[in-house]
Amino acid sequence: MIKSLRKTLLLWLLGPLLALFIPGTMLVYLLGLHALEVAYDRALYESAIDLLKAAQGATLVQDRLRLPRAIRDIVLSDPYDNVYFSILDAHGTLIAGDGLLTLPALDSDNNSGNTPTYYDLVIDGKEVRALSLSVDADHSLRVLVGETRHKREMLASDVVSDFVLPQVAIILLAAALVMWGVGRGLAPLEGLRLALAHRSHQDMRPLETAAVPIEVLPLLREINSLLTRLSSVFESQKHFIGDAAHQLRTPLAGLAAQIDLARSQANLPQTAHALEQIKGVSDRLNHVVNQLLSLARNDAGADRAPVMTPLDLNDFARGITLEWVERALERGIDLGFESGGHETRVMADAQRLGEALDNLIDNALKYCPRTSVVTVRVGERTLSVEDNGPGIPPQERARIFERFYRLLGSGKDGNGLGLAIAKKIVEMHQGTITVEAAPGGRGALFLIRFPAATPAMVGSAAEIWK
Ligand SMILES: Nc1ncnc2c1ncn2[C@@H]1O[C@H](COP(=O)(O)OP(=O)(O)OP(=O)(O)O)[C@@H](O)[C@H]1O
Numbered sequence: 001m002i003k004s005l006r007k008t009l010l011l012w013l014l015g016p017l018l019a020l021f022i023p024g025t026m027l028v029y030l031l032g033l034h035a036l037e038v039a040y041d042r043a044l045y046e047s048a049i050d051l052l053k054a055a056q057g058a059t060l061v062q063d064r065l066r067l068p069r070a071i072r073d074i075v076l077s078d079p080y081d082n083v084y085f086s087i088l089d090a091h092g093t094l095i096a097g098d099g100l101l102t103l104p105a106l107d108s109d110n111n112s113g114n115t116p117t118y119y120d121l122v123i124d125g126k127e128v129r130a131l132s133l134s135v136d137a138d139h140s141l142r143v144l145v146g147e148t149r150h151k152r153e154m155l156a157s158d159v160v161s162d163f164v165l166p167q168v169a170i171i172l173l174a175a176a177l178v179m180w181g182v183g184r185g186l187a188p189l190e191g192l193r194l195a196l197a198h199r200s201h202q203d204m205r206p207l208e209t210a211a212v213p214i215e216v217l218p219l220l221r222e223i224n225s226l227l228t229r230l231s232s233v234f235e236s237q238k239h240f241i242g243d244a245a246h247q248l249r250t251p252l253a254g255l256a257a258q259i260d261l262a263r264s265q266a267n268l269p270q271t272a273h274a275l276e277q278i279k280g281v282s283d284r285l286n287h288v289v290n291q292l293l294s295l296a297r298n299d300a301g302a303d304r305a306p307v308m309t310p311l312d313l314n315d316f317a318r319g320i321t322l323e324w325v326e327r328a329l330e331r332g333i334d335l336g337f338e339s340g341g342h343e344t345r346v347m348a349d350a351q352r353l354g355e356a357l358d359n360l361i362d363n364a365l366k367y368c369p370r371t372s373v374v375t376v377r378v379g380e381r382t383l384s385v386e387d388n389g390p391g392i393p394p395q396e397r398a399r400i401f402e403r404f405y406r407l408l409g410s411g412k413d414g415n416g417l418g419l420a421i422a423k424k425i426v427e428m429h430q431g432t433i434t435v436e437a438a439p440g441g442r443g444a445l446f447l448i449r450f451p452a453a454t455p456a457m458v459g460s461a462a463e464i465w466k
Pocket residue numbers: 287291359363364367368387389390391392400401405406407408410413414415416417418419420444
């Protein structure tokens with residue numbers, strides 16, 4: 001499974017944040033509730049103190065305390081909750097209040113007066129928070145005050161909306177910031193990807209390290225070190241091809257010269273025959289070497305970029321055809337040239353395109369029998385070689401452009417490289433090469449089509465082979 005750095009970072013940053021959010025929010029909520037409870041308990045305590053003070057100053061009439069009206073109003077008036085109170089004498093007899101509050105279950109005996117005991121009870125099915133407060137440790141006067149929990153519960157739900165909802169908003173904001181931050185943090189990697197994606201396969205310069213984060217730097221250094229090593233391998237391969245070409249061509253040329261000299265002086269028929277054979281082998285060897293080198297030169301990774309210049313196909317093809325006339329005569333083939341077309345100017349590397357056309361003419365002269373007719377023709381951004389020889393069976397037409405692919409039974413020497421080379425060169429020009437049956441029904445027609453020469457095309461062609 002492919003791991004996403006972005007997802008991993010988000011998971012490890014947001015995961016703990018969310019995991020802490022739940023207990024954190026609960027803690028805030030409980031602390032809020034506690035503060036609320038303390039504040040309301042305090043207010044209850046103030047009421048009890050007021051009642052106690054009023055009770056101490058009041059007179060007993062028929063076993064009931066006569067409390068000032070004002071104090072009853074203050075203590076009992078509450079817009080949200082029912083308030084209850086009871087005042088008991090030293091014997092626990094009710095001397096004022098409603099008597100609805102029971103005594104706390106755990107009334108501390110060491111209560112030394114004025115220390116409130118808070119407790120919870122239920123009156124008429126409603127939860128009530130109450131406190132008991134005595135004047136002295138012997139409870140000579142005891143005040144019980146209680147209130148239902150309505151406003152406490154209302155405020156608790158306010159705590160939720162006032163604390164928890166902002167918390168959720170903060171966490172969402174934090175998540176958005178984390179995502180944005182991760183995106184920003186990974187941006188240099190995207191830059192690096194683009195730099196690599198737009199790089200030519202031959203560009204072995206080290207990657208720019210200036211704008212790269214320190215964490216990625218070691219990776220980049222390794223890539224750069226790999227590039228340096230690859231670059232030296234490429235260089236040595238280029239040198240090898242160059243050296244091999246030189247090393248092979250020179251002795252082959254020497255061999256051919258020596259054979260020619262020996263042939264001119266040979267007086268024994270056997271010697272002449274042997275020399276004839278050697279001459280053939282030498283020519284073929286020379287051809288193989290040239291074809292292999294041509295393929296290496298024109299293959300992807302070639303060390304020389306094509307030199308694209310405006311080229312008039314008429315002049316160009318006429319010149320190349322002329323160079324083959326002598327060979328055609330030797331073979332008894334009628335080699336002709338037909339110019340034509342309005343748009344005959346294309347952007348091309350003349351030397352390379354020459355190699356492509358050479359291979360097509362070479363094939364036509366090689367595979368057609370004597371008295372055949374071969375025509376090199378220029379059209380509207382097209383170049384073709386037509387012959388009336390054996391032709392190419394339809395099922396073989398795609399494969400003959402493959403390297404080392406030859407048709408059986410032609411009875412001619414060859415390496416199966418000529419058309420592969422021609423195809424490489426045509427593709428380098430962003431053109432196409434196809435083969436079909438010649439119009440007369442006999443023979444083959446090889447057709448090269450060039451694209452319209454826009455400046456962008458010229459630029460990108462040069463880019464591919466940079
Ligand atoms: N004009 C043609 N007429 C008939 N057959 C052809 C023609 N041109 C090419 N072929 C066939 O296509 C095959 C591939 O041609 P290609 O030029 O790639 O290789 P080759 O001529 O065999 O070797 P090389 O060109 O490397 O010396 C040839 O072997 C031949 O059978």
